[in-house]
Amino acid sequence: MSGEFERIARFFERGAERLRGSLANTAVLGIGDDCALLSPGSQTRGDALCAISTDMLVAGRHFWPDVNPASLGHKALAVNLSDLAAMGARPRAFTLALALSDNNDDAWLDAFCEGLFALAAEHACELIGGDTTRGPLCICITVIGDVDLQRCLRRDRARPGDHIWVSGELGAAAYALRHPGLSRSADERLLRPQPRLALGTALGRHSSCAVDLSDGLLGDLRHILERSQVGAQVHAERIPVHPALLGLPLPEQRALALQGGDDYELLFTAPPDASEALHALSVTLGLALTQIGVITKDRARDVVDASGQSLGLRFEGFDHFTPH
Ligand SMILES: [Mg+2]
Structure with missing residues (x-):
């Protein structure tokens, strides 16, 4: 099976490339960075770009299902805000899609929201929509921020x-x-x-x-x-x-x-x-x-190392589609 980044390039970047020919070109920067950068349209001022990123956290893959729900709420938003930071963007809003299992009762959701909204308030990032469904616990957040073209x-x-x-x-x-x-x-x-x-x-x-x-x-x-x-x-x-x-x-x-x-x-x-x-x-x-x-x-x-000797380390990070 191909790796995570190979799959993104082969299936999704290629598809996005195909669309580009037929659509108005709103993406200043598309797939492959921490965020996409969209031009908000001709009515808005000068060089402001809209930065968008999505991250998904899956129980058993990214966290243990019994993790403290307040910490999980914080982390789910934090990893998305981190992508805005990596573009030099200021946060503005986010959407939240949640699949919840029977274990995620009201007390669990209370704690989850406590962690989530405390961080959202700290960075003035507003929840503007989303979706909930029943299923194995999965949290998908899309963040939206803005950044000047010259500062991204x-x-x-x-x-x-x-x-x-x-x-x-x-x-x-x-x-x-x-x-x-x-x-x-x-x-x-x-x-x-x-x-x-x-x-x-x-x-x-x-x-x-x-x-x-x-x-x-x-x-x-x-x-x-x-x-x-x-x-x-x-x-x-x-x-x-x-x-x-x-x-x-x-x-x-x-x-x-x-x-x-x-x-x-x-x-x-x-x-x-x-x-x-x-x-x-x-x-x-x-x-x-x-x-x-x-x-x-x-x-x-x-x-x-300090003497200039190579340590022979591989420049590889975590890949979700490589067996571990
Ligand atoms: Mg990133």
């Missing part, structure tokens, strides 16, 4: 010589999945990720290329490298590792921080002369921003 962050905008940056500390969610209950802050990062919206909207002045980390740093960086047709050298010793991982052997720390998923930090590229402004932004936001490597013209991708 796209996966195909990395340039040779750009520095590669990442926000926050990595590996906590993957650690919590393997070692639940050992670190409260790691558990919190897995259950209640914080979408980096303030960073995303501020980044547009310094960067034009970003992705959010959902499937692991190396796999998500690979999306940027492929779309931008460039290579990368990543320095393993510069990777900001979450404190919960520090007691683990180095190879396991690296595996969790570089290949573990669910971090929902932003990975972005910026020209070297933006470094000072990015350090200042890091202080303003109270969020670590770390330069971890460089974009190269030749298409090779590598992770090296």
